[in-house]
Amino acid sequence: MDEEYYSSERFLNAKKEMDKLVEESLKSREQKQNVFFTKLSDVTKAMSEGLINWSRMNSLWPLQFGLACCAMELMDFGTSRVDAERKGYLLFRGTPRQCDVMIVAGWVTKAVIPEIKRMYEQMPSPKYVIAYGECATCGGPWFESYNIIKGIDQVLPVDIFVAGCPPRPENLFGALMKLQEKIGGKVED
Numbered sequence: 001m002d003e004e005y006y007s008s009e010r011f012l013n014a015k016k017e018m019d020k021l022v023e024e025s026l027k028s029r030e031q032k033q034n035v036f037f038t039k040l041s042d043v044t045k046a047m048s049e050g051l052i053n054w055s056r057m058n059s060l061w062p063l064q065f066g067l068a069c070c071a072m073e074l075m076d077f078g079t080s081r082v083d084a085e086r087k088g089y090l091l092f093r094g095t096p097r098q099c100d101v102m103i104v105a106g107w108v109t110k111a112v113i114p115e116i117k118r119m120y121e122q123m124p125s126p127k128y129v130i131a132y133g134e135c136a137t138c139g140g141p142w143f144e145s146y147n148i149i150k151g152i153d154q155v156l157p158v159d160i161f162v163a164g165c166p167p168r169p170e171n172l173f174g175a176l177m178k179l180q181e182k183i184g185g186k187v188e189d
């Protein structure tokens, strides 16, 4: 091919023609395009926040401890009848440093408060508390006792209260689903 074929003027014209073609093609569109403008950093931030919340709500790590008879129901929660594993709720850990959910099951004596507080403080944030049963919620049958407090919410911030004396393991299942909703939105049954 000769040199003229590659001359800048020729390419300049080609660009003009192409621009014209694009302009006409856009004009001929009957529907307007749905477009929005935003900062890329905002998109990545929204996506990462959603992803983090989704991960948090689907990886609850409860602390393995019990205070009184409600803890028996907590044990029942681990049986095949309830099948809590289908939602991944049975990842009970023995150390607070690996947990983000504290299930307070049983009455809370004034003597045990420092230990509960210490365990709560050792849990990494964000962390959640479930008051499981009447005793943990309001003192239960011992609400007038000299040595039992009227609910763990007097000591720790409680996210979910579960009624019953004792509540059934299914109630704990429901409470964990509610907690998931609180963390990251609607949960499918």
Ligand code: SF4
Binding pocket: 068, 069, 070, 071, 105, 106, 107, 133, 134, 135, 136, 140, 141, 164, 165, 166, 167
């Ligand atoms: S709520 Fe009832 S079952 Fe649970 S610890 Fe209190 S007395 Fe026991």
